[in-house]
Every structure is written in C-alpha cells, then in structure tokens.
Amino acid sequence: MTVELPSDTVSIGREIKLARRRRRLTFARRLFSHPSFLVGFVILVLFTMTALLADVLAPYEPTKINYRFILAPPSAEFWCGTDAYGRDVLSRIIYGTRVSLRIGVFVVVMTGILGTLLGTLASYVKWLDGLIMRSLDGLMAFPGVLLAIALAAALGPSEINAIIALTVTFTPRTARIVRASVIVVQGMQFIESAHAVGAGHGRIIFRYILANALSPLIVQLTFVFAVSIVAEAILSFLGVGPPPPAPSLGNIIAEGRSNIQEAWWIAVFPGLVIAVAVLGLNLMGDGLRDILDPRHSGARDKT
C-alpha cells in the first residue's frame, strides 16, 4: 500500500524556502536603501576595481624611472605628479591599492577564523576560558598598532609578515566579541530545545550558535578591514611593511615625507585614497550595524 503524502507537506516546504528567500531579499533591500551602507559599498567596489584593473588603469609603469621628469608637479601628463625618480605617482597609487586590498582581505579572513575559533573555544571549554581571555587581555595591553610594528620589525619587512603582525594585533578584540555574543546565544531557549531534540555539538555550534552570533562579527570585520588598510600604511611608512621599490600606499607617503619641501603631491594623493577607502568601510560598518544590531549606535572602538 502506498502512503500518499498530503500535498500540503510539499507546499509547506516550498513556502519555507520562499519565505527564506524573501527574508534575504528584504535584508538586501534594507541594506542597500541605507544611505551610508550604499555609499560605503560603492566606494569599496571602486577601490576593489582599481586594484584589480591596475594593469589597465595605470597610465605608466609604476616602477619605471624617468630622470627627465623628476618631481614634476601634477599636470595633464602626470595627474598626480612624479616622485624623486620621475616615477608617475598616480600609477604607483593605483598599484599600491593592490597591496592594501590583499593585506586587508587576508587580515580580515585570518582574524575572522582565529577570532571565531578562540572566541568559541573560550565560551565552550570552561577551563580554557581564563587562559585564553587572560592571554588576549595581555595582547590587547599593547596600545594600537605598536605590537604590529614590533612584530613586523622582528619578522622582517614583507607582505606576509605584515599580515601575520596585523592578524595577531586584531584577533584579540574580535575573539572577545565572538565570545560575548556566543555566551548570549548559548543561554537562549532555542539552544536548549536543539539539545533536547538531540542535535550534536558540532551542529549546534555551527548551525545555531555561530549563525546567530554572526552579526557582531561581520560588523567588527568591516572595521578590521578599515584599520588594516591604515595599519599597512603605517607599517610601510615606518619601513617595516612590504618593501620598496614595489609601491604601497604607505611607502609612497614615506617617499613624500622625504620630499615634503618641494613636492607636496607625492604624500597627499595616496593618503587621500586611504582616507576615502577607510571612510567607505566605516560607512559600511555603520550601516551594517544599524541594520544588524539596531540597539547599538554611535561610537565604536578604533581597533
């Protein structure tokens, strides 16, 4: 005898799927109708495109030395002027955005993974909690990017070392945020009911807890992206970031500092690009937070 499935079951399944899609759609619509998110998103897209299309966009070779045009001011030929070696500053900026983007993306990914791992571990394994949190407190006791500067100095100037140094610096706060939100979600009733229906630890952690603790993490990672771009510039400016002659926004500014009396354009333009990119990410982060976490608005930490 065959069991007839009530036609309702199928349509209920479809209903749920549709409802989920609708919810995603309204979420996206709400995000993109939020003015600061939208502006920030456009800036980020432009920045990313600049980095990806550097080969097409840059008018000159970024490392090509041309002694006929040393320290030429901005003109129709060289929009952002040239530096002490006659290299086109605009082309160097365009290629420099690649370094910022690469470092930003890697730091965000690694900070996200490590922060989630440590934060979840601390909130789940009681005897590890104290150890992990005290260690993170210790790392956070180094003010600002000072730890990153020292780490990069010890490891040596390179892109990978900059990524490692910045990840170590930004993971503690991220892990703290994850731990705090996981603890809140852990106490909620639907977790209890998930345990009751026999869901395993792995399923509960990934499907229920982390999924519901995701919002603060996403907001935090947007800000980590912004701070990473600035921090990369600081490391390169101080000479412990990715080394020249390959351009990065920070080492162009450092060259500009040495030629500050006669050529303002070398330092000014790359900094403007950093400021706009960071502004975009900050706007995106603010927008995301407004929508994901309506209770929290206003100030934030700048780390």
Add this chain to the structure above:
Amino acid sequence: MIRFLVYRLLSAIPVLFVVSLVTFLIMWLVPGDISAEIGGVDATPEDLAAIRERLGLDRPLLERALNWYAALLQGDLGQSYTLNRSVLGAVLERLPVTLSLAGIALVLATAMGMLLGILAAVRHNTLLDQGAMVTALVGLSIPDFWFGIVMIILFGVWLGWLPTGGFVAFSESPVDWARSMTLPAFTLAITQMGVIARMTRSAMLDVLSQDYIRTARAKGMRARAVIFRHGLRNAMIPIITVVGVLSGVLLSGAVVIETVFSLPGVGRLIIGAIQRRDFPIIQGGLLITACVFVFVNILVDIAYAWFDPRGRDDS
C-alpha cells in the same frame, strides 16, 4: 572602594605577565643569526661566538626566559646593542615627550569631541547634527600620520607659521616648545575626536530622553543647566570608557606621529632601533609603553567606579 582598588591592581598582574612574555618572544621570532648582524661582515666565528655568549644567545630558550624575568623583576631591561647604555635609561629619558604629546592630544580630543557631540545631541536631527557627525566620521577615517604630513605642508611649508618638525625642550623655551607641539597634538586630536564626539552624542541622546530631564525642563530649569548638570553628568560614564580606549590609540598614535614630526620620543627611539636592529631597545620601548597603557586603564577603571558606584563591589 578599597576592595575594588585591590582587585583592579591584582588583575593587572596576569596582563603584565603576558605582556612581558610576548615582548620576550618577539626577540625569539627574529629570523637568522643576530650575532652576525651585530658583529658585522668582518667578524670571525670566534667573535660571533663571543657575542652570542655575551648576549646569552647560546643558552636554551627557557633559561633565557628565566633570565629575562629575573632581570625584569630587578628593573633591568638589558643593554642597548648600539647606544652603549641601559635600555631602561634610554626609554625613560624619551618617555616624557611621548606622554606629553599623547596627554595634550587627549585633552584636546576630549574637549573638541565632547563639544561636537553635545552640539549634535542638543540640535538632534538638524543640519548641525549631521555636519558634526560627518566631521567626526571623516576625522576617524583619516590616517593620522598622513594628516600630520598635510599639516606640515599647510602650516609649515606653505604658510610658514609653525616649524616643519624638530623639538625644543620646555625648559629651554616654553614658546618654542609650544610651537613644536602644536601641529602634532592637533593632528592627533583632530583625527581622534570623532570617537568621543560619536559617543558623547549617543550617550547624551540616551540621557536627554529620560523622564528626569523632562521633569527638570518642566520645573522651569534653564536649558543650559539641564544639559550640563543633569544631562552631561549622567552621560559621563560611557564617555570615560571611550576616553580610556582613546588613551591607548593616542599612545600608539604619538609613537607614529613622532616620526612624522621628528620629535625625540619613545616612538622615534623604537623606529631608530628598528633601523639599527637594536632589539633590546625595541623590546624595552614596547614593554614600557604597554605598562603605561595598563596603568592608564587602571586609572580609567577607578574613574569609572568613582562616577558609577553601582559597579564597584560586584566585580
């Protein structure tokens, strides 16, 4: 309050332990042979062995760590490789410049930020509010070291009002000292006031919507008194928290800004040491700055407990 103080001071111990451990391990991260760098290209293998022995690099890591802690507890941070003097002396000599720069910037940033935040909250949802918040956000997004360079170009190179860098001690000439500190302090303050402005605004908005503010207004109190006496005083706690966070940002900001403005602080010392690969100085500078920050955080927590008696005893 006493219990709180004792608890807070004791809780700094594990933090300081981790800080010193990390500082020690940074040295161990350095790839390659440090003795070869110190000895230079002409050094014979015997010279290198002698250097390693003098620095204790031939010992196992654990023994080096124990020695590091033993020396640390006696206030000995080791000898500089290149300056021919003790690390502690070199760092402490430079510390006042960094602290005064960060301190002045903190006062300026707090004053300007609170003013901006209060204006924005009182004129909520007006053009003034939006203008203040845009200013705050733009300030937050500008890299401070770059803004310093722009300030030098503007006020030093083009207008010629202030020096483009360099430092004059306060004891030598207070006027020249002020002239050399103006640009760096304002650079830091303008880029950081946004955090305070945003926090002040949201805290003030929270407080101003409370019933007791309405009561104060209803009983005919002057608007200014309502805002400052009832509003601001109750909004102080979140603002103090942000000032605490900011002190760390400004401390590390000062370190970077010193390089831009050629100020002889701990930051310049560390950056110079990085170029000379003088690791004890890097370690010492890092450790002392972190200790200052830990100490500032304790002060902030005490201020916090002072303003809000609720959190004092149940920590």
